[in-house]
Amino acid sequence: MITGSPFQYCSRCGHDTMAAASSREHVCDDCGYRHFITPFPAACALILDADGRLLVTRRAHEPGLGKLGLPGGVIEPAETGEEAAARETREEVGLDLPPSAFRYFASLPNWYYYQDYLWPTLDLFFTASVPGFDSLAPSPEEVSEIFALPLAEVPLADFAFESNAEAVRRLQEQRARLV
Template identity: 35%
Template sequence: MDVFAAYRFCPICGATRPESDSSRPFRCQACSYTCFFGPVTAVGGVITNSSGEVLLIERAKDPGKGKLGMPGGFVDPNESAEVALRREILEEVGLQVGRLEFLMTAPNSYFYQGVLSPVLDIFFCATIESDQLVAAEATEVSAWMWTHPNEDTLGRMAFESNRLALERFLKTR
C-alpha cells in the first residue's frame, strides 16, 4: 500500500479521512493539517580499497535479504548526509572512511509492513587504505566482499538505485 493511502486518520486531530480523498499532499478536511509525505533520505557508499576493489555487503534482512548492497542507511534527524553515511559505514562494517566524494542521487522506495514509502538515495564514494574490516553488524549484514563488480554482481543488487550508482561509479573511474 502506498504511504499516501495508508493514512486513514489525521495524526493531529484524529478526523477520519474520507475514502474518496486521495489528495496529495494529505490535507485534513477538519483541521487543515498537511503532510507532504516527501521522500525520506538515505545514503549509500561506494567504498574502494587500494586495489580498486569495491566493498559490497550481503543483506541480512528484508527488503532484499540475501542480495547485495552497499553500506548505508537512513539519515537521522539533524544529521547531514555525510555524517549519516560515516555513522552507517562504521556501524555496518566497522570502517572509518576518509573524504567523501559525491557520486549521484536516485529515487528509491522502502516497503515495510505493507506500506510503500518514497526514498531519495544519496551516494558518495570513499576510499580506505586498509583492506581490514574490523567489525560487522550481524543484524544488518550477513557477509561482505571486496570485488571488482561485473554484470553478475550488478544483477544481484537488492535495489535498482544501488545498481545505478555502482554502474555510474564504474563508468566514471
C-alpha cells in the first residue's frame, strides 16, 4: 500500500498545501487542484530462443540491484507497448528486433521505488522468438549480466519484481501445457 505523497507542491499553483484525499488522490488546499497517483505503463520482453531458453538479465541499478530482470521499462509518450519492448530490448541487451516481433502476453500490476516513493506500474509483457542469443551487448548502466536459461529452470525467487516472476511462471505453465 502507498503511504505518504510524492507531491510536496501543487503543480498548478506551487503552494505546499497538499492534503491526501485518499491513497491515490492528493488535493491542494489552496487552489483545489487534484493530483492523482495512477500506474505508469511499462513494457517487458519475454524472449525465447530456438532451444527454449529465456533471455534474463541481472540488474545493474536500484531498485533490485543484482537481482534478475527482463528487458523492459517505462513506455514513452506516443509509443506502443510493442515499440517500447523493442526499444528497451535494444537499449538494455543490444538485441535489435522490430516491434512486430513482439506479441502481447499478459499485464500485471507492479511497484517501482523511484525518487523516494513507491510508484504503481502496469507491466505489459510481450513475447518474442529469436534463433539464438549470439550477438548480445549489455548496457552496463542497465544490465550487469545476461543469461539464456532453460525456461523451466528460471529461478523465480531471484527476480527483482514480482510481476516479472509471475509473467515467467505463466509462460512456464503455458509452455508446459503445449508439450
